[in-house]
Structures are given as structure tokens and as C-alpha cells.
Amino acid sequence: MSPSAPEGPTRRSRRGFAGARPVMDDVARRAGVSKQTVSRVLNDHPAVRPETREAVREAMRALGYRPSRSARSLASGRTRMLGVISFDAARYGPAAVLAAIDTAAQKAGYLVSSIALDTADRDTVVEAVDRLSAEGADGVIAIAPQRWVGRALADTALTAPLVVLDDTPAVVGDSGSGARKATGHLLSLGHRTVHHIAGPAGWTSADLRLAAWRGALEEAGAEVPEPLVGDWSADAGYELGRRLARRAGTTAVFVSNDQMALGVLHALHEAGRPVPGEISVVGYDDIPEAAHFLPPLTTVRTDFAELGTRSLRLLLDRIDGAGTPPSGAPVPAELVVRRSSGPPPVR
Numbered sequence: 001m002s003p004s005a006p007e008g009p010t011r012r013s014r015r016g017f018a019g020a021r022p023v024m025d026d027v028a029r030r031a032g033v034s035k036q037t038v039s040r041v042l043n044d045h046p047a048v049r050p051e052t053r054e055a056v057r058e059a060m061r062a063l064g065y066r067p068s069r070s071a072r073s074l075a076s077g078r079t080r081m082l083g084v085i086s087f088d089a090a091r092y093g094p095a096a097v098l099a100a101i102d103t104a105a106q107k108a109g110y111l112v113s114s115i116a117l118d119t120a121d122r123d124t125v126v127e128a129v130d131r132l133s134a135e136g137a138d139g140v141i142a143i144a145p146q147r148w149v150g151r152a153l154a155d156t157a158l159t160a161p162l163v164v165l166d167d168t169p170a171v172v173g174d175s176g177s178g179a180r181k182a183t184g185h186l187l188s189l190g191h192r193t194v195h196h197i198a199g200p201a202g203w204t205s206a207d208l209r210l211a212a213w214r215g216a217l218e219e220a221g222a223e224v225p226e227p228l229v230g231d232w233s234a235d236a237g238y239e240l241g242r243r244l245a246r247r248a249g250t251t252a253v254f255v256s257n258d259q260m261a262l263g264v265l266h267a268l269h270e271a272g273r274p275v276p277g278e279i280s281v282v283g284y285d286d287i288p289e290a291a292h293f294l295p296p297l298t299t300v301r302t303d304f305a306e307l308g309t310r311s312l313r314l315l316l317d318r319i320d321g322a323g324t325p326p327s328g329a330p331v332p333a334e335l336v337v338r339r340s341s342g343p344p345p346v347r
Helices: 006-014 026-031 037-040 052-063 071-078 092-107 124-133 149-155 177-188 204-219 234-245 258-270 303-320
Strands: 081-085 111-117 141-143 163-166 195-198 252-253 279-280 299-302 333-336
Touching: 026 037, 026 052, 037 052, 071 279, 081 092, 081 124, 092 111, 092 141, 092 303, 111 124, 124 149, 141 303, 149 163, 163 303, 177 204, 177 252, 177 279, 177 299, 177 333, 195 204, 195 234, 195 258, 234 258, 252 258, 279 299
Parallel strands: 081 111, 081 141, 141 163, 195 252, 252 279
Antiparallel strands: 299 333
16 A cells, blocks of 8 residues: 555545535635645735635635634734733723724634723733733734823834724724814803812823813813813712702813713702703713713713724734834814703802
8 A cells, every 4th residue: 555545535534524614725626726825815815816816715605614713823924813912991081992902803804802901000900911912813903092102112022013092093083073063162151160070190081171171161261170081980970960069150070081070960950950941061972871860961982993994903003014004194173962961050
């Protein structure tokens, strides 16, 4: 018996076995091309003629061939896995961005390995980067709420391409414009000034909204009240709302996110300060529940899905070696007027 004799029966038995999964060799044989050509089609290589590409795809369909991720990784030199580092992932904004990244990544043929961090200290950030590097991530997206986090990531040993949300104009929500729209809306209703409940100091979006609120009041020649600072939670909004309810002359408040605004509405209701009859309230983010608050909340809408999609697109461009800088303006903010805002009470 020749040395090659056992190979024939083994190959026949594999293909004849019910449920046996076709492999790349089977596709190449049926399409009449080389295994390398099949690999090129799988990885969308441009150096394949259209008729050859269609013949390979037809062979895949006929055989029911599904390429394994490991095979594609070997062919392309990539793992087809992306890393995402998120902070405060329980909040609506970061969670919505992460969901959009995951959806867009799947459409592009990538898996996502996400790490949600409760704290943003440097050691924790470095540990997350090391883990994603060990997993062989082709690139990393950081949903970073504070600018120093982006700088810390840039200083790590990460060699894969990196995109940091809120650190690149094309992948940042226009918090400044949104806060100006919220403040201007309340002033246009006739309020003499607008109070503000800000997010935590050092958070990019909170700082931008605080500065834009102050700037809008100064430009209008309105008094600038001392802002109150919360931690993004409804509990914080409730406690600060109780303080606002006791401030004489308060008729309008712009709150830096909808969760805190919910707490404010609760506190004002308990204090017998009707909204918007005595105090108007405007939030930020337009979370899905905002339209169902009592009263429905006027707020600023951020397109978190667009943020996630843009960040994924930018990362894939960097993975592919695109040297052009990212283009595009910040994701615009839209004022959504509902029943929580109205004219000031007649005194």
C-alpha cells in the first residue's frame, strides 16, 4: 500500500459523514480556484476578479460553508476582536454608546470584548489595557468621561489603534451647544435667570455644560446663580432639588442629566412647587423614560447611537491604516420641548 493510501478513505469518510462541516479546501475545489483565492475573498481583498469572487461565494452557498473566526484571523493577521473600556456603564449614555458599538462591530465582522470599570484610577485603566492586549484586540475604544483617562490610555503600552470618546471632535457630543439651547430656551420663556445642577467636576460633559450655561447667562446679562453639583444620580438630584425648592425666587433650573432631573421633579413635587407652574425644569440626554416623567421632561437629546457608530468607524479606519485625520463636527444636540418648561409665574 502506498504511503498516500490512508488519506483517500479518510477524506472520503469525512465528506461522507452526515453533518461534516465543509472546509476551505472544499470551497476551492468546487470553485476551481486556489485556497489562497478563497482566503482573499473571505477577507475582501481587492485583487480578486468579480467573476472569481462570485464563483467562490456561490461555492460557499452550495456547500453551506461558514468560515471559522480562527481561519479568518490566520488569513488576515487579525483577531477580528475589538476591545471597549467603559466607565460608569450603568448610566444610559455609556450603555447606549456601548450597544451601538457592539451592533456596528457585528455588522463589520468583529466581536467586542468590553470591560466596565467602576473606578477610573490609573492602575485600573492600565490593568484593563493589559487584559485587552493579552486577548489580542485589533483596536480599543474607550468611553472615557474624563479627559485624563484618555491621556492615561495614550501613555500605556497599548500598541493597537485607540479611539477615545469625548477626546476627538468627530466622536463627541456637542455638550456646549446643548447646554446653551437649554438655557436659552428657559430665558426665552421669560425667566430672569436659570439655576443649574451640574455633574461631577472633572467630567468632560459636566464641565462643558457648566461653562456653556454660565456663558449663556452672561451673554444675556442675567444673574449667574451659584451652581449646585451632583453625581449624575436621581438621589443627588432629589437632595439638590430640595435645596432649590427653598431658594426664594427660583423659577427655572437646567439639570446636567435626566436622572438628576427626575430627582429634582420628585423634590419639587414634595415641596409643593408645581412644575412648570412655579419652577421649570430642563434635563439633558433624553433617556427613554424622559417622555413619561410627570410632567414629561423638556431635555436635550444626544444621539448616542451615532456616537457609537462614529467611534467604531474611526477605529476601523485606524486599524486599516488610514492616515487621514477624522473629519466631521461633533454629534449635534437637539432640544426636545415637553411640558416641564413654561413661562415664569406671574407675581
